[in-house]
Amino acid sequence: MDRQVQARRTSRSIDQDRRADDRPAGRTHGGDRLLDRSARGHDVVDDEHSLPRRESESAAELATRRAVAPLGIDRAHAELPSHLMSEDDAAGRRTGNAIDADRSRPERDRRAEPFGVGGVLKDLELLQVQRRVASGGEDEVPLPERARLTKDALDISWCDGHHDYSARRIHDVSLVLRPDMVTWPGEPSPKIEPLRRIARGDTANVSVMTISDHAGTHVDPPLHFLEGGNTGDKLPLEPLVGPCVVVEFDGPGHVSGEWLDRAKLPAQTERILFKTRNSARWGDPTAGFTRDFTTINASAARWCVAHGITLVGVDYLSIEPQGPEKEGYPVHKTLLGANVVIVEGLDLRGVAPGEYELVCAPIKLLNGDGAPARVFLIED
Numbered sequence: 001m002d003r004q005v006q007a008r009r010t011s012r013s014i015d016q017d018r019r020a021d022d023r024p025a026g027r028t029h030g031g032d033r034l035l036d037r038s039a040r041g042h043d044v045v046d047d048e049h050s051l052p053r054r055e056s057e058s059a060a061e062l063a064t065r066r067a068v069a070p071l072g073i074d075r076a077h078a079e080l081p082s083h084l085m086s087e088d089d090a091a092g093r094r095t096g097n098a099i100d101a102d103r104s105r106p107e108r109d110r111r112a113e114p115f116g117v118g119g120v121l122k123d124l125e126l127l128q129v130q131r132r133v134a135s136g137g138e139d140e141v142p143l144p145e146r147a148r149l150t151k152d153a154l155d156i157s158w159c160d161g162h163h164d165y166s167a168r169r170i171h172d173v174s175l176v177l178r179p180d181m182v183t184w185p186g187e188p189s190p191k192i193e194p195l196r197r198i199a200r201g202d203t204a205n206v207s208v209m210t211i212s213d214h215a216g217t218h219v220d221p222p223l224h225f226l227e228g229g230n231t232g233d234k235l236p237l238e239p240l241v242g243p244c245v246v247v248e249f250d251g252p253g254h255v256s257g258e259w260l261d262r263a264k265l266p267a268q269t270e271r272i273l274f275k276t277r278n279s280a281r282w283g284d285p286t287a288g289f290t291r292d293f294t295t296i297n298a299s300a301a302r303w304c305v306a307h308g309i310t311l312v313g314v315d316y317l318s319i320e321p322q323g324p325e326k327e328g329y330p331v332h333k334t335l336l337g338a339n340v341v342i343v344e345g346l347d348l349r350g351v352a353p354g355e356y357e358l359v360c361a362p363i364k365l366l367n368g369d370g371a372p373a374r375v376f377l378i379e380d
Contacts, residue, residue, distance in 0.1 A: 175216040213370035219362040220342035232368030239310035244271035244358035255296040257303035273313035275348040291322040298330035313343035
């Protein structure tokens with residue numbers, strides 16, 4: 001019978017300030033945090049150095065509290081197997097140490113380690129949650145039913161705040177920046193020149209790149225057409241990441257507001273990418289620049305602003321129609337004046353119409369009037 005817990009507790013003395021006089025050597029600050037119940041019935045979380053250890057608290061109960069505290073459970077009562085428990089003594093103390101009892105096992109549950117309990121979490125399937133209700137009584141509800149937590153579901157990725165894209169398909173809809181790529185007339189193609197080369201005896205390969213900030217797939221900030229407008233490095237991040245809809249337009253002319261009325265976009269749509277006949281051109285690396293491209297017209301731009309759209313993307317180098325329609329640049333000025341992010345130069349050949357998760361990452365260029373971007377579409 002392990003007497004470490006009993007011996008440690010009987011040797012502790014509590015002064016009038018309710019602080020422990022004989023703290024075990026080597027205890028890290030905050031390593032053991034306890035839940036104590038105040039007179040008003042609320043949970044009070046404090047460090048062991050500020051609150052006394054509850055004399056009636058067992059090692060098994062302490063282990064269980066450590067296990068469930070990160071899960072946000074108010075209070076828990078563990079019904080653990082006998083190999084983790086032993087009989088109570090007359091004072092109500094557990095004579096066995098549940099944590100130490102499990103250390104003899106050669107195998108430990110790796111997924112339990114972030115919670116600091118080790119193998120105890122293997123038995124969480126038997127854990128019962130005591131839920132306090134308005135009447136003052138307590139209902140016991142099995143944890144797998146209430147919190148949907150079994151040992152198979154206990155995974156660090158479940159609670160680390162990050163998305164798991166391992167089972168999802170990711171589309172890169174960005175153009176490759178290269179010296180012979182198509183650019184807007186009058187703007188130079190990217191130039192990439194070697195500065196250092198391992199083959200020449202240097203320790204690393206380093207290149208120097210000269211590029212327009214509107215080359216390839218890029219973002220237009222307000223400054224592009226509005227003097228004094230917001231710059232690329234100050235764009236809000238919210239429009240650049242989130243759910244979006246890819247809409248396919250195969251009609252003549254350009255996308256109009258009337259056409260969008262009939263498109264039946266999903267409710268609450270905030271980001272729209274337009275797939276047109278332009279995308280097929282990116283399949284031919286020798287295709288030159290053309291002004292005969294499809295985009296959206298001024299009525300579609302007004303429609304987007306009126307319907308709360310925060311980002312609009314097109315699959316050629318400009319969102320503005322060519323010819324008489326571009327006089328005064330109404331599409332750019334309507335969208336940018338309403339702080340709608342414009343993404344140009346998308347390659348949507350391999351993407352079907354539908355709903356995706358958008359990730360658009362423009363280069364953070366100081367005072368930039370444009371910003372080359374890497375754009376991903378993620379589907380379930």
